[in-house]
Amino acid sequence: MNATSRLSFPHSRPRFLRRALALGLTCALLGGTLPASAQVQGALGGMRTFPDAALRGTLTITAMSDATLNGRAIRMAPGMRLFSPQNTLVMAHSVLGQSFKVNYLIEPSTGMLLTAWILSQGEADQPRKGSDTVDRNYRSEYDAVTK
Numbered sequence: 001m002n003a004t005s006r007l008s009f010p011h012s013r014p015r016f017l018r019r020a021l022a023l024g025l026t027c028a029l030l031g032g033t034l035p036a037s038a039q040v041q042g043a044l045g046g047m048r049t050f051p052d053a054a055l056r057g058t059l060t061i062t063a064m065s066d067a068t069l070n071g072r073a074i075r076m077a078p079g080m081r082l083f084s085p086q087n088t089l090v091m092a093h094s095v096l097g098q099s100f101k102v103n104y105l106i107e108p109s110t111g112m113l114l115t116a117w118i119l120s121q122g123e124a125d126q127p128r129k130g131s132d133t134v135d136r137n138y139r140s141e142y143d144a145v146t147k
Contacts, residue, residue: 047126048087050117055104056128059116061092067113073119077112085120103128 057070065076082090101124104116117123 001086034063039134047123048083048117054105054115054128056103056118058099059102059104059113060099061096062094064092069113074106075110075112075115076120077107077110080113081115083115083117085123086119087117 059067059069059077061082063066063071065078067074067076076092080092082092082095084090089142100116102116102118103123105114106112107114
């Protein structure tokens with residue numbers, strides 16, 4: 001027996017490739033039949049949980065790095081993520097000019113929009129602090145009269 005025959009692969013190449021292909025197809029077929037409970041259910045009945053710091057507002061993306069949030073201009077962070085009601089990522093360029101009711105997070109040190117979740121109707125019906133909050137840290141006599 002020479003040195004090359006001892007170091008050769010024990011299976012013939014065509015047989016090995018057929019087995020690898022069969023294994024790959026089996027994995028692909030099994031992966032495609034996940035139960036519905038393993039798939040993301042945003043607006044389909046399940047409710048997403050949002051961070052406690054998330055606020056509520058109306059978001060309109062005006063350019064690739066600019067948006068309006070509750071009628072005010074805001075810059076989007078370089079890694080800003082926008083999630084659909086099904087919790088999938090939405091590319092900002094695909095929703096330019098559209099307005100959405102969202103829960104959102106602002107990056108504290110820069111004041112840029114960091115993350116926003118487009119809400120389903122059920123999620124939007126849940127009360128959350130946000131667009132109805134006052135943007136100042138003092139009260140006036142007018143505030144006492146209107147409440």
